[in-house]
Amino acid sequence: MARSRTARRRPGRPPHVVVATRLFTPEPVAAAFRQEALVLALERAGAEVTVLTTTAPGAGRVRSRSRKVSRWPVKRDHQGQVRGYLSYLSFDLPLALRLLAQRPMDALVLEPPPTTGMVGMVAAAIRRVPYTFYAADVWSDATDSVDGVPSLVRSAVRWAEKTVWKRADAVLTISPGVQHRIEELIGRRASLTMVGNGVDTETFTTAGEDGGETAPYVVYAGTVSEWQGAEVFVDAFARVRVDHPGARLLFFSEGSGRDELEARVRAEGIEGIEFRDKIPPSQVAAHLRGAVAGLSSITPGQGYEFALPTKIYAATATGTPVIHAGEGAAHDRIRDNHLGWACDHDVEAVAAALDRALRGEGRPSREHLRSWTLQNASLAGCAAAGASQVMASLRR
Numbered sequence: 001m002a003r004s005r006t007a008r009r010r011p012g013r014p015p016h017v018v019v020a021t022r023l024f025t026p027e028p029v030a031a032a033f034r035q036e037a038l039v040l041a042l043e044r045a046g047a048e049v050t051v052l053t054t055t056a057p058g059a060g061r062v063r064s065r066s067r068k069v070s071r072w073p074v075k076r077d078h079q080g081q082v083r084g085y086l087s088y089l090s091f092d093l094p095l096a097l098r099l100l101a102q103r104p105m106d107a108l109v110l111e112p113p114p115t116t117g118m119v120g121m122v123a124a125a126i127r128r129v130p131y132t133f134y135a136a137d138v139w140s141d142a143t144d145s146v147d148g149v150p151s152l153v154r155s156a157v158r159w160a161e162k163t164v165w166k167r168a169d170a171v172l173t174i175s176p177g178v179q180h181r182i183e184e185l186i187g188r189r190a191s192l193t194m195v196g197n198g199v200d201t202e203t204f205t206t207a208g209e210d211g212g213e214t215a216p217y218v219v220y221a222g223t224v225s226e227w228q229g230a231e232v233f234v235d236a237f238a239r240v241r242v243d244h245p246g247a248r249l250l251f252f253s254e255g256s257g258r259d260e261l262e263a264r265v266r267a268e269g270i271e272g273i274e275f276r277d278k279i280p281p282s283q284v285a286a287h288l289r290g291a292v293a294g295l296s297s298i299t300p301g302q303g304y305e306f307a308l309p310t311k312i313y314a315a316t317a318t319g320t321p322v323i324h325a326g327e328g329a330a331h332d333r334i335r336d337n338h339l340g341w342a343c344d345h346d347v348e349a350v351a352a353a354l355d356r357a358l359r360g361e362g363r364p365s366r367e368h369l370r371s372w373t374l375q376n377a378s379l380a381g382c383a384a385a386g387a388s389q390v391m392a393s394l395r396r
Helices: 030-044 085-101 114-127 139-144 151-167 176-186 231-240 258-268 281-289 310-317 329-336 347-359 366-376 379-393
Strands: 016-020 048-054 068-072 107-110 131-135 170-173 192-194 217-223 248-254 273-276 293-297 322-325 340-343
Touching (some): 016 030, 016 085, 016 114, 030 048, 048 085, 068 085, 085 114, 107 379, 131 151, 131 379, 139 151, 170 176, 170 379, 176 192, 217 281, 217 310, 217 347, 231 248, 231 293, 231 347, 248 258, 248 281, 258 273, 293 310, 293 340, 310 322, 310 366, 322 329, 340 347
Parallel strands (some): 016 048, 016 107, 048 068, 131 170, 170 192, 217 248, 217 293, 248 273, 293 322, 322 340
């Protein structure tokens, strides 16, 4: 969206790009990796970057001397996640003042949720700078899939998200499915750019330790919530363990459904399933390297079939195949590119896929999985495309 700028950059001064994100490294989540990669790409493109984010354990890690990271304490849930309306507001309200206080600011990059987008949209208008929104998900669709959310809240989230997209100078989408869904909601626009999504292929690699686990095991690494439907793996694993008594299912997870799933496993006495605490990306990579398969799932019928979970690429980058339960883009990608076993989100189908994986039937080679990931799901390449769009917004 074109707009006049009252403040022009001083000749010779590199552009100052501000990235506002509630999650940033060293937090071991996809959004944090995505934003760090974008920051590094922006710096390579010649920008000075300031990151406005939240305080987090281990926040002192530095990978770029020119980067400035400003952290602010926020409300976190009992799992340590910045999740829920109160948590979002504890970041968004101070963010408004932090953005207005930035001197100088030539461009702004915003990460979901939509409330952060609204705050950033207003700040960008006041400061007369372009803003880019990184649309990794369609949050209003996710809200629609959660039971108990008041209709007023659903409508407000949808309105906020669509408004932020429409007014953005650039909207970066992470997959054809997300791009198509946004086009359904606001129409085709020149500001929409599909940059793709991927994983840090320097951290998630075939080289290195394997986590030191014994016995064959599979790994679910990532969020557990309504739209993933990870409980299908619990039910399927209980069946498969009859024929594979030494097998284990390891969850390295967080999310609204994790505690409930763990309580159910404990109550039903299902053996071989372990729920672990969050661990750094390098340790996740090590456990994936030694796994029979990584696990991914999307609950059918909730409108999220377009999603391509990052956990898929984390596994394939380490040379480990994926079992994906559910229809849609992820199912097709795994099936069409021989990345593992794609099946229905059904206990019997998942049990069959687990059995095949544990027996080594139809397992793709580590070399194929790694090569495919480097060519199609490198986070650095996706970030470079995103940085190009941000820099282009400065010239409009």
